[in-house]
Amino acid sequence: MNEREWLEYLKKYLYEKLPVIATYNEDATVIEIKENHYLLLTTDTLVEGIHFDLAYFDFYSLGVKLAASNLSDIAAMGGWPKWALLTLGSPKPIDPSFIDPFMEGLVSTLEKYSAYLTGGDTVRSPFFFFSLTLVGETEKPLLRKGAKKGDYLFVSRALGGSSAFLRWIKEKPLDQIPENFKKAHLRPEPEIELGLFLRNIASSAIDISDGLLLDLSRLCIASQVSAEIEEEKIPLEEGATLEEALSGGEDYALLFTIPEKNLPYLTKINKKIFYLGRIIEGVGEILFLTKKGERKSLPPKGFDHFTFLLQS
C-alpha cells in the first residue's frame, strides 16, 4: 500500500458524514458541534528508537516536541488548542529523573498556547513512547482543500533544520551541533498565532511534518490542483541542504495558499514568511523551477518512517 491506497483503504472504516467535516485527510479531525463552532481532534506519537533516541534526546525536549507536533496540527487547521490527553508508555517505574523534565517540557509548551493537560493513561511498554491527543476549537476550520489556480504559495519559516540535525548527530556529539539545528529538531515551535490569522485569509494550509514536497503534494491532491515552486525562493535553514529543505521531515512550518485579493493582508503578519511559488492547474504535480531556469516535475519524496509503513 502506498499512502494514497492507505487513505483509500481507511475510507471503508471512517465516518465521513455530517457532523464530521474531515478525518485522516486533514491535519486534524473536524467535527461541527454547532453553527460556526468546530471541534478539532488530533493525535501524534513519539516512539523510542523510531522518532527519538535517548542518546541525544533529553526528556524536557521530548515533552516540548510532543506538544509542538500536536499544536502544529491545530495551527494548520486555524484553531485554538484547548485540552490534551497524554499516554505515557514506560519500560521502567516512573521516577522524577525523567518524568519531571518531560512533564515540564510538555505542560509549559501547551500552556504557552493556552492549552492544558486534562487526563490520559499510563502503561507499561517494552520501550518508551509518548502519545498526545489534543482537542482544539475553531469557528472556521482551515483545510488542505481550497487552493485555487493562481493562488500564492507561502511557507512560514526556513526549512531543513530538523533534518540537518539528524545528519549531524550521526557524526558529532550533541554539543558540537549548531544551535539552530538543535532547536529545529528538539524544540520546534508551532505556528498557532499564524494559523489563527490565516483562517480568515488563506485558501488552504497544511503543516510540514513529513517534508515540503510530500506535504505540498497532499495539499495539492486535496485541493485538486498542482503547484510550481522556485528553487531560489526556498528558504533554507542556515547550513541545511536543499534536499533537507525539500524532503526532510518535522519542520512544523505552515505551508499555505493566499488568493491574490488577500495578499494585502499579509502585511499584518508580524513575522517573516516566505513566498515559494504559485498554484497551477493539474492534480498533485509539483513543478520545480531551478536556478538555471529549468522546469522539472519532482516526486513527492518525504519522511522515511512513513514510507516504511506503507511499502508492501
Added chain:
Amino acid sequence: MNEREWLEYLKKYLYEKLPVIATYNEDATVIEIKENHYLLLTTDTLVEGIHFDLAYFDFYSLGVKLAASNLSDIAAMGGWPKWALLTLGSPKPIDPSFIDPFMEGLVSTLEKYSAYLTGGDTVRSPFFFFSLTLVGETEKPLLRKGAKKGDYLFVSRALGGSSAFLRWIKEKPLDQIPENFKKAHLRPEPEIELGLFLRNIASSAIDISDGLLLDLSRLCIASQVSAEIEEEKIPLEEGATLEEALSGGEDYALLFTIPEKNLPYLTKINKKIFYLGRIIEGVGEILFLTKKGERKSLPPKGFDHFTFLLQS
C-alpha cells in the same frame, strides 16, 4: 511512587479548573462545554508483550478489546460514545492480513454503540501497539465521587473471567480454554446502555479495569467513604477463583452505588446485576465479610501492569 502519590504528582501539571470537571481521577476527562452538556475524553492503549501476546490474541479481538476498553470508560461516566481516533504503532508494513481483521473488530464494536472512527495517526514502532482516544458526551456525568454511607453497591456482571483466561493460557492451547474465559478476555462487552441508565439513579460509578478491590478502593477514596462487601454475594464467572474476581483486571464490569431511595428503579434494568454490599463510613477501606462470618480489611490489590509502573 504509589498510585496515590502519582495522582498527587500529576496534580501539579493538570488543569483542574472550570470548565474542566474531572481529569485523571475519573474514568474520563469531563469538560463542560455548555450548560448540561459535557464532553468526555478517554484514552486506552494495548501494547504487544504487555497487554497482549500475538500467540493467542487474534487481530479481530484486539480491535474489539481496544474499542471495548475505551467504551467502558465512557459507560462508567454515563455517556454516549461519539468519535474515536486510532494510533496504530506497527513494526512492519501494513498489510491486509492483520489490518483487515483489526479494523473490522475495532469499527464494528464502536459502531455497535453508535461511535465512529474519525481519524488518528500511524507510526512505526519496535512492537505493535494500539491506542484509541474516544470522545463522548453526556448531559449529566456519573462520577466516582458521590457515594454516601448507606448506599447499595452493585456490579454489572460476573467477575474474574478475564483473569482466569490468563491463568489458562499459560498451560493450555487456546482451543482448550473455556468459551466464557475467552470471551471475557478477548472480546469484553462495554456497558454503555447500563451507564446511560445509571447516570440518573446512581450516586457513583467506576468501571472495573484493574480489579474489583482496586477499583472499589478508588471509588471509595473519591467519595471519601469505605465499603463492606460480602464474600457470598461476589459473582464469580463460572470457573474463576475468588482471587481472580477480587483482584483480576480487565473485566470491564460497572461497579456502582445506588441510594436507598432509588432502589426501585433497578427493576427497570433489563439485565441481571449483582448486589455486593454497602457503603459505610471511613475513607477507602474495604471490609470483607467472609462466608464464615469473619470481617476483615482487604488491601486494594489490583492488576499487575499498573503496580509495576508505580513502584519505585
